[in-house]
Amino acid sequence: MAKLKFGTIEENVMTRQEFPLKKAQEVLKDEVIAVLGYGVQGPGQALNLKDNGFNVIVGQRKGSKTWDKAVEDGWIPGKTLFELEEAAEKGTILQYLLSDAGQIAQWETVKKHLTPGKALYFSHGFGITYSDQTGIVPPKDVDVILVAPKGSGTSLRRLFVNGSGLNSSYAIHQDATGKALERCLALGIGVGSGYLFETNFRKEVYSDLTGERGSLMGAIQGLFAAQYDLLRSKGHSPSEAFNETVEEATQSLYPLVAENGMDWMYANCSTTAQRGALDWWKKFRDAVKPVFEELYDSVETGNEAKLTITANEKEDYRVELEKELRELKDSEMWQAGAAVRKLRPENA
Ligand SMILES: NC(=O)C1=CN([C@@H]2O[C@H](COP(=O)(O)OP(=O)(O)OC[C@H]3O[C@@H](n4cnc5c(N)ncnc54)[C@H](O)[C@@H]3O)[C@@H](O)[C@H]2O)C=CC1
């Protein structure tokens, strides 16, 4: 494995150069990969694997919206698309890509088909790490592996189609066959990962839950909302507040950060902006640090898992979720955003 320096620390990572697609195809040539679930990760991973030449079937509830989506995507009922249980029976590698709550609900069904030598694959450390809450304890004679793409399944597919890739972490929880690692890495390459970095199930879920509640999703909305509301309360127009809070970030400045780092983005702004940003960033860091401490604690104690499981178990969960998403969508900030997006030259 390649040893690469990240900051001041050296890590073992797996790259496509070291584990080429040809090798992945060789490792998995006799396997039937059953992708169980066709929500967000399911389509991304299943289609990438198929296009990379692997033997893939999809398992999904018949009569569901996502069954129809699978058909639209070219999966053929009775040939490459089956009910969950039938796919679990046929697969030698079961990619468990139901929602984390769905994984709990279907566990007894899936477990029945985890016969010796099969592999159970996750894209999240949730089910295994919080097994006291999920009841997910795999039989000892199967491999239990993880490849967790660090981003949406939608991006996993888009980047693959563009010839790029999304980085993923990988982990081995159980090696029953002696081949868990090569199976895991081959799947990681097969689903279209950029590079793969090692983790364990616990670290994956702790960092993932922190990241999505924090700077990736929760904190960023909180930060945007705080600044937008402040500007509006001081008499700035929605156009001004939205452009100065979100549009400039996503359209102009974040792409520069992605390309070459924060200092590079700063260097491409005025010296006035640089002076101010350098003066203020530590104050913001210190202000949110206690919230991050509280968040990590809530993840570590299993409280976040409990909240998620309890919420997801409710009959009307999807309806409630949509209501909350609509509340975001209908807020003045994101309504202003919709208007601003419409005015982008490419949309006009
Ligand atoms: N959404 C994403 O892009 C990412 C998801 N993950 C992980 O990947 C896994 C799958 O996540 P998503 O694709 O977001 O899932 P999702 O919420 O889109 O649901 C996936 C599928 O589960 C099925 N399902 C839900 N409850 C069920 C039940 N009780 N019985 C039968 N089927 C049921 C749905 O029909 C759907 O096809 C999770 O472990 C998640 O944490 C990891 C990285 C990113």
Ligand SMILES: CC(=O)[C@](C)(O)C(=O)O
């Ligand atoms: C996209 C991703 O990796 C998340 C945010 O952790 C998730 O969807 O769970």
Ligand SMILES: [Mg+2]
């Ligand atoms: Mg994630």
Ligand SMILES: [Mg+2]
């Ligand atoms: Mg996540």
